[in-house]
Amino acid sequence: MGAVFSPRGITADTVVSRAAFRPFLAESFDIRRMLSPYGADFVRRAEELAAEPYPQLCASVYMQFVRNGNRSNYEELYFRRRSMLTTFVMAELYEGKGRFVDRIIDGMWFIMEESSWIIPAHNWSGKPVTGGVVSLPDTFSTSDAGDDMKHIDLFSAGTGGQMAWLWYLTGEILDRENPVIRTRLYSQLHQRILHPFYTYNHDGWMGTRGNTLNNWTPWIVSNVLTVIALCEDKDENRRAGVAKCLEILDRYIAFLPEDGGCDEGPGYWSVAGGSLFDCLELLYDITKGEINVFDEPVIRRFCEYIMNVCIKEDQYINFADAASRLHPDFRMISRMGRKIGSPRLSAFASTIVRSPDVCPLTDAQSYRFYANLVEPIPQPQTHLPAQHTFFGDLQIAVSREITDDGVGMFLALKGGNNAESHNHNDVGQFILFDRGTPIIMDAGVERYCRDTFSDKRYTLWAMRGNYHNIANINDIEQQPGGKYHAKVLSYCEETGAMALDLTEAYPTEAGIAAYTRDAVLTGSTVTVHDRLELKAPGHACFRYLTPDKPTISGNEIRFASGHTAVFDPALTASVDAVDLGGGKIAREWHRETLWRITISTADGITICDHTLTFDRM
Secondary structure: OOOOOHHHOOOOOOOOOOOOOOHHHOOOOOHHHHHOOOHHHHHHHHHHHOOOOOOOOOHHHHOHHHHHOOOHHHHHHHHHHHHHHHHHHHHHHHHOOOOOHHHHHHHHHHHHHOOOOOOHHHOOOOOOOOOOOOOOOOOOOOOOOOOOOOOOOHHHHHHHHHHHHHHHHOHHHHOOOOOHHHHHHHHHHHHHHHHHHHHOOOOHHHOOOOOOOOOHHHHHHHHHHHHHHHHOOOHHHHHHHHHHHHHHHHHHHHHOOOOOOOOOOHHHHOOOHHHHHHHHHHHHHHOOOOOOOOOOHHHHHHHHHHHHOEEEOOEEOOOOOOOOEOOOOHHHHHHHHHHHOOHHHHHHHHHOOOOOOOOOOOHHHHHHHHHHHOOOOOOOOOOOOOOEEEEOOOOEEEEEEEEOOEEEEEEEEEOOEEOOOOOOOOOOOEEEEEOOEEEEOOOOOOOOOHHHHOOOHHHOHHHOHHHOOOEEEOOEOOOOEEEEEOEEEEEOOOOOOEEEEOHHHOOHHHOEEEEEEEEEEEOOEEEEEEEEEEEEEEOEEEEEEEOOOOEEEOOEEEOOOOEEEEOOOOOEEEEEEEEOOOOHHHHHHOOOEEEEEEEEOOOOEEEEEEEEEEEEO
């Protein structure tokens, strides 16, 4: 699709001064009143943390990413430090007794003393700038000529947004202790966030090279906008900064598919569609409603994506690097539904309310966190999910069996390509659930490490085609790259049936003359049909991943979920275990082992017409 702001002639001329800015357009910003529903919980949490020292962020831990690929050890300490600080600030703002002031000062000072707010996995701060990740941040250097502050990553931006709010809110608390604290923080926000944003255009998330953009763009922009709104005094800089944000967001929106789908999957939607919504709220507030694009159809579709990929309750389609269970921000989604004019989305938000008495900390999306403080808990509404949903650009078809007590069978089939953001080699993949119970599943992704976003990504088992519900043809599995893709042959709006051409989803050495897959849910029966033609005699194996060990009798597979699958008796089936090794996938599925079904042709075939039919026993 195209841009949004420039075609409508939207500029930054209406940006208000910092003195005139009012978060959420509130006449008065009473933080204690905003915190009142959750204040006691923040105080309780702060009391529990009162004797806990802030984590130390050691250089040797920072270096682990380059040394051995571990990024988690540093990140856990980094995020824990920020979460503790926000908790102490919220507790002190609510209670006002001075009990947590020193903990606030210490936390702010620790963060200001960090050499970089950029995490190790994103540290490309070496000089000269090479684009490669280096083991330690080269910032505040006295020996190298040139500018040390050139880059912003996801979490330096998130830290900037968080600290901008804390600067904004703690004046009365901290200035009477020592004005140096907030003066220094103000300087740090300008040096670490605003200076590189105003000065440079080389970071890929800005899109100045015409490169593909992902969640980094709205996520970072939402936090940069927060710093501008709260901490930029100069009117000309406010307008110039917002103008640059509009240009960057236009580039991002131009990459969004017309169908509103998120190719990064539901797990990233909260920092893709959600962060884009954060940007739009900030732009609306910083111009007192003059910049208002909530009515844009593509914005509406992108916001509604999340309800269309929900399987049941907290279970979501987990294509790409998505977790199998998610807890989307129901407060934000309720506000989304109201602002974009989508009663269905508002109703959906009311069905996913979780722990309404606790306001979760979201340091990396700080404007959203404070907006959520004043967002009422949505009242229960009836949400009827769509029976069939088709994302034409993403090539994803979703079908649900709508029953009197909710959703029964659930089928999702994807085409797409193997260069999607955070993708796995999974063109033609499908998943199948019944009342939220997985029958055929996508394993998901293991914990991120150095190899996850490197040239070794597709050596990791969870990314490989052999561990998705697709075929291995002549011992060739799918490979990464946009040239490996599907074509949608047909989609039926009435039945939800989709047919895909998968001929070009495999390397040429697979020897495919033609390959199609179609799938449909009819009542409680799911049919997946593959037709494969080879250029020369060969063989094929069709893989299917399931959570519990199935039994095979003849041409029937019996699943532990109480379902059966029948296949062509000319083919043979076997089962092997996939050891999860106690990692992230094991924890998500509450299992140490998954099971992979392989249905194989004989050797020497040139045509295979294979139908797999799933039913309840």
